[in-house]
Amino acid sequence: MLRIAICAPSAAFTREDAGRVTDLAEREFPGIELHFHPQCFLVDGHFAGPDALRRAAFVECANDPAFDAVWFARGGYGSNRIAGEAIARLDHHAQGKAYLGYSDGGYLLAGLYRAGIGRPVHAPMPADIRREGGEEAVRRALAWLGGDCSGEEPSRDGHPRIALNLTTLAMLCGTPLMPGLAGHVVMVEEVSEHLYAVDRLFFHATAHLGGVAGLRLGRIGDVPENDRPFGAEPIEIARYWCDRHAIPFLGEADIGHDSANRIVPFGLAAPVA
Numbered sequence: 001m002l003r004i005a006i007c008a009p010s011a012a013f014t015r016e017d018a019g020r021v022t023d024l025a026e027r028e029f030p031g032i033e034l035h036f037h038p039q040c041f042l043v044d045g046h047f048a049g050p051d052a053l054r055r056a057a058f059v060e061c062a063n064d065p066a067f068d069a070v071w072f073a074r075g076g077y078g079s080n081r082i083a084g085e086a087i088a089r090l091d092h093h094a095q096g097k098a099y100l101g102y103s104d105g106g107y108l109l110a111g112l113y114r115a116g117i118g119r120p121v122h123a124p125m126p127a128d129i130r131r132e133g134g135e136e137a138v139r140r141a142l143a144w145l146g147g148d149c150s151g152e153e154p155s156r157d158g159h160p161r162i163a164l165n166l167t168t169l170a171m172l173c174g175t176p177l178m179p180g181l182a183g184h185v186v187m188v189e190e191v192s193e194h195l196y197a198v199d200r201l202f203f204h205a206t207a208h209l210g211g212v213a214g215l216r217l218g219r220i221g222d223v224p225e226n227d228r229p230f231g232a233e234p235i236e237i238a239r240y241w242c243d244r245h246a247i248p249f250l251g252e253a254d255i256g257h258d259s260a261n262r263i264v265p266f267g268l269a270a271p272v273a
Contacts, residue, residue, distance in 0.1 A: 005061035008048035011076025074127030075103030114179035122163035133259035182211035189218030191257035195230035214248035219256030
């Protein structure tokens with residue numbers, strides 16, 4: 001039996017959605033047992049509880065030898081506020097776990113990857129149950145935890161990979177959480193940003209990606225309408241900034257803030273089972 005701890009390093013989750021995810025897991029994945037930490041359901045302004053409680057819940061889940069993996073309940077904003085101190089408090093029990101999430105959870109995934117702790121994985125989260133087709137996204141993550149790699153993003157060329165939200169990547173650059181990415185294929189996606197903001201994010205992020213093996217562009221979804229056309233589509237923006245910094249542009253990646261979001265283990269990691 002795989003035992004998965006679920007905590008909320010960013011924004012709060014609901015008991016109703018936790019029940020839906022638990023019901024799906026019990027029906028279809030009898031070899032997986034989910035444990036939602038009570039902290040998931042706390043609310044403190046924007047966050048799932050104060051920084052100290054969110055940090056403590058993550059550390060408790062990561063250091064508990066009874067759990068095989070830690071799954072972030074949802075994104076939102078806030079994991080960057082706790083990531084550095086939380087990672088510093090992890091012990092040897094945290095080393096063997098997979099850590100699953102995306103979006104704002106990328107701060108923790110990147111920091112864990114830099115520290116060489118566990119197996120960070122870009123993957124759907126329990127909150128995706130709310131999306132159209134969200135049950136399939138949750139199934140993809142649960143199947144991966146059970147050893148089924150069919151939900152992984154298919155593009156591979158032998159290089160280690162990492163997948164992050166573009167805003168998260170840009171904010172990581174220059175901070176103690178940013179891992180070294182020389183030789184990596186970097187995959188990025190974004191949601192709910194104007195195209196001029198996407199361009200601005202690429203301006204900053206690509207300046208910090210020297211030595212990478214290349215960049216792949218995931219989906220740029222739910223782009224707000226601006227008062228004038230930007231004049232370039234997302235793939236043109238990505239190509240432009242890759243060319244400016246001599247980064248090989250490798251095409252598209254099957255990741256995004258949607259129910260089709262595929263799984264990307266960081267580096268050359270294998271699944272937990």
